[in-house]
Amino acid sequence: MQPGEAEPAGAATTGIRYTDGAAYELSIGQWSQLAADGFLWLAPAPDLSWLDVGCGNGAFTERLVRRCAPRAVTGLDPADAQLSYGRSRLAGCGVRFRQGDAMSLPFPHGAFDAAVMALVIFFLPEPARGVVEMARVVGRGGMVAAYAWDMTNGGFPYAAMQTAMAEVGVPPLLPPSAPTSRIDAMRALWIEAGLQLVEPIQYVVHRTYESFEDLWSAR
Numbered sequence: 602m603q604p605g606e607a608e609p610a611g612a613a614t615t616g617i618r619y620t621d622g623a624a625y626e627l628s629i630g631q632w633s634q635l636a637a638d639g640f641l642w643l644a645p646a647p648d649l650s651w652l653d654v655g656c657g658n659g660a661f662t663e664r665l666v667r668r669c670a671p672r673a674v675t676g677l678d679p680a681d682a683q684l685s686y687g688r689s690r691l692a693g694c695g696v697r698f699r700q701g702d703a704m705s706l707p708f709p710h711g712a713f714d715a716a717v718m719a720l721v722i723f724f725l726p727e728p729a730r731g732v733v734e735m736a737r738v739v740g741r742g743g744m745v746a747a748y749a750w751d752m753t754n755g756g757f758p759y760a761a762m763q764t765a766m767a768e769v770g771v772p773p774l775l776p777p778s779a780p781t782s783r784i785d786a787m788r789a790l791w792i793e794a795g796l797q798l799v800e801p802i803q804y805v806v807h808r809t810y811e812s813f814e815d816l817w818s819a820r
Contacts, residue, residue: 648672649714654703654735655721659687659696665717666694675713677701704730711740718747722787723776732794745796747787751803752779 647670653662656676666674674696678684684698701707703718703725716735725731735745750756752775757763763773780786784801791799 650712651675652677652706652708652713652716652735652738654706654716654718654731655724656683656687656698656719658683659690659698661717661719662687662696663691666691666696673697675699675708677703677706679703704734706734706738708738710737712738713743714740715744715746717745718749720749722747722749722790723752723778723782725781726777728778728781729790729793732790732796736794736796745791745794749782749787751784752776752782754783756782 649669649671650673651665651669651671653665653674653676656662656678657680659676662674662676665671674694676684676687676696676698677700678687678698679700679702681700684700687696687698699707703721704727716739718731718735722728722731732745732747739745767773781790784803788799788801
């Protein structure tokens with residue numbers, strides 16, 4: 602969580618801001634890539650056009666490019682600094698980065714074959730709007746997908762730290778739509794958006810730190 606001027610849509614109510622691409626990489630970026638390795642097993646055929654909604658510094662976008670042989674990839678995020686990091690990270694890979702709002706995607710109907718949100722949906726003030734927007738910009742027969750930590754059921758990587766803080770009277774800093782991260786809640790959003798063949802999957806990701814200092818620097 603880094604202070605700055607830009608922040609994920611809706612995060613103003615929580616104070617959670619991601620504007621430093623390098624700092625984000627130490628914490629959330631590496632977690633996102635580990636989760637992506639399990640998530641991308643569901644990827645459809647190669648040579649598709651992808652939209653990465655809330656791409657941040659390009660952590661998930663990079664895995665997508667390396668593993669899915671896409672025809673085209675567009676990353677969208679509200680934070681200029683994150684987009685700059687992503688452009689540097691994926692220079693020469695043909696990825697297009699664009700600033701924008703996940704709840705009002707600046708793309709026409711059916712512009713993509715697949716749209717994904719990686720660790721983003723719980724930041725949206727209105728997650729349902731975000732899912733509807735992804736469905737709108739994906740063509741018929743395409744894929745709309747997301748992965749998220751179960752923020753309210755111990756699934757956040759730093760849940761133990763938050764519990765310890767709560768015990769001394771410091772309330773947890775949660776994103777505005779934390780309950781949306783429950784697997785049943787996400788399934789309901791997909792169905793309400795009119796999507797078919799909805800398949801929720803739960804899996805566990807492990808990350809190893811070399812020392813306490815390594816862990817602390819990634820908080």
